[in-house]
Amino acid sequence: MHPLEPISPRSRVLLGILFFVLFIAGWSFATFGGFVSKTFLADPLTMLQDGWLLLTKQGFLWDIAITVWRVVGGFILASLVAVPLGIAMGAYKPIEALLEPFVSFARYLPASAFVPLLILWAGIGETQKLLVIFIGAVFQIILMVAVSVSATRRDLVEAAYTLGAGDNGIVRRVLIPANAPDVAETLRLVLGWAWTYVIVAELIGASSGIGYMIINSQALLATGQIIFGIIVIGVIGLISDFAFKSLNRWLFAWRLA
Amino acid sequence: MPDNSELVMKGVSRIFPGVRGGQPTEALRPTDLTIERNDFVSILGPSGCGKSTLLRIVAGLDRPTTGTVTLEGQVIRGPGADRGMVFQSYTLFPWLTIRDNVAFGLREKGVPERQKWEIVDSYIDKVGLRGFENHWPKQLSGGMQQRTAIARAIANNPKILLLDEPFGALDNQTRGLMQELLLGIWEREQKTVIFVTHDIEEAIFMASRVVTMTARPGRIKSITQVPLPHPRHYTVKASPEFSELRLKLTEEIRGEAIEAATHG
Ligand SMILES: Nc1ncnc2c1ncn2[C@@H]1O[C@H](COP(=O)(O)OP(=O)(O)OP(=O)(O)O)[C@@H](O)[C@H]1O
Numbered sequence A: 001m002h003p004l005e006p007i008s009p010r011s012r013v014l015l016g017i018l019f020f021v022l023f024i025a026g027w028s029f030a031t032f033g034g035f036v037s038k039t040f041l042a043d044p045l046t047m048l049q050d051g052w053l054l055l056t057k058q059g060f061l062w063d064i065a066i067t068v069w070r071v072v073g074g075f076i077l078a079s080l081v082a083v084p085l086g087i088a089m090g091a092y093k094p095i096e097a098l099l100e101p102f103v104s105f106a107r108y109l110p111a112s113a114f115v116p117l118l119i120l121w122a123g124i125g126e127t128q129k130l131l132v133i134f135i136g137a138v139f140q141i142i143l144m145v146a147v148s149v150s151a152t153r154r155d156l157v158e159a160a161y162t163l164g165a166g167d168n169g170i171v172r173r174v175l176i177p178a179n180a181p182d183v184a185e186t187l188r189l190v191l192g193w194a195w196t197y198v199i200v201a202e203l204i205g206a207s208s209g210i211g212y213m214i215i216n217s218q219a220l221l222a223t224g225q226i227i228f229g230i231i232v233i234g235v236i237g238l239i240s241d242f243a244f245k246s247l248n249r250w251l252f253a254w255r256l257a
Numbered sequence B: 001m002p003d004n005s006e007l008v009m010k011g012v013s014r015i016f017p018g019v020r021g022g023q024p025t026e027a028l029r030p031t032d033l034t035i036e037r038n039d040f041v042s043i044l045g046p047s048g049c050g051k052s053t054l055l056r057i058v059a060g061l062d063r064p065t066t067g068t069v070t071l072e073g074q075v076i077r078g079p080g081a082d083r084g085m086v087f088q089s090y091t092l093f094p095w096l097t098i099r100d101n102v103a104f105g106l107r108e109k110g111v112p113e114r115q116k117w118e119i120v121d122s123y124i125d126k127v128g129l130r131g132f133e134n135h136w137p138k139q140l141s142g143g144m145q146q147r148t149a150i151a152r153a154i155a156n157n158p159k160i161l162l163l164d165e166p167f168g169a170l171d172n173q174t175r176g177l178m179q180e181l182l183l184g185i186w187e188r189e190q191k192t193v194i195f196v197t198h199d200i201e202e203a204i205f206m207a208s209r210v211v212t213m214t215a216r217p218g219r220i221k222s223i224t225q226v227p228l229p230h231p232r233h234y235t236v237k238a239s240p241e242f243s244e245l246r247l248k249l250t251e252e253i254r255g256e257a258i259e260a261a262t263h264g
């Protein structure tokens, strides 16, 4: 093992799986060994049983679908607003001067703290859930996109100018393609955060969704269900992250070449 | 003034404001220079004497502090497709294939598809990159990238071609081949070229006139005609006329190089 030395894909996968095995082993040891009370932490088998019941008897699939729809919906709305704004800010300094201070401020407003306010404004319907995610994601995306667009290599911009590109051409044919991979990476990151916001939104004032199931199970002391819910979130996150990464790698092959 | 003069610089100077409260840098003393149509002019000078600054002003990427540059009587106010540039650093667009890189300017001009690809492919041939059309820039060596950059600039058919030490980072052999390649293209196509370099042999071999510059603050020190006939073959570098020119220019540049090295 030397710094930055690559490892084979096989060992990478094996090592990755190994840690999951260790984690589950530790968990089994703590629960089956009787070191932790069943009330506080269910063992892996109970968790799977509870999960199965949730899926087959209590319509948990529907909750999963609702939550996914909220995350994706809020995230897409935020991206549609934030990506063009971020590009405009990065490209045109007056727009940056106008918006940057406010966006930097707004990005530190915790989305979860908006939940009570949004319930007052938008009720406890879907609009409120989408808004929580929107608020949590939009400012982050704007800022990160603006930063990467500002940092575009100047010599590439100058080369495009000497090839006859106008301002419009610079934005469309240099700034956007040059930063597309960074923008995609930003979106992938923020999608991960959106999962946190949706659960918070569903813990308060919701009647469906994974977060709602979790808060319900707390009242029933069903820790198996809670853990199953958390793991489902993790697995969906892992899948969407993997899909996003593969898509980026396919779209931006020039980066890896 | 004869009609043939294409590019005219009058009293062009550039002073960069001081960095963090320091002294302003006088990069270029007021300079006059006239370049004729289809002339190939080398600009030779020690590092830091303002060669890139001069070229960037002609390209319209930088503004002169005083003076004006006119191209065919039009004052230059910004960059444009009529002045193609090959930069000192590698500036291919990494997200475009070699073919799309060469096509960049033509697409911006709105040249019809078929004609565009004909031009692009002919220049890819001329710089010897057939077979690499669909590679990304990263997959090419430095020399191949600079050849692509030259093709990209010429395919756009600029009135004047500006080259800023395009072969500076290449090894000697590759450099020699690239000089012949560029000279061959120039001999066939006839173009106005300004070629910046700090290599004396390269300056003579390529040009019909060599302009030398003083150490910073840069200004023109001398202009030397190169009466070697075209087409030039690399063996011309061994001829007595060539050696004579080299000796003359070496002496002129030597003092400046010492100046530049001791006073930064
Ligand atoms: N943007 C800038 N701001 C401040 N000073 C600058 C700037 N660009 C260039 N200079 C200064 O102007 C002088 C000339 O720079 P220039 O890049 O034109 O030199 P050069 O002749 O091209 O050198 P080289 O052969 O090393 O490329 C240098 O002393 C440099 O420090």
Ligand SMILES: [Mg+2]
Binding pocket: B051, B052, B053, B088, B164
């Ligand atoms: Mg330079």
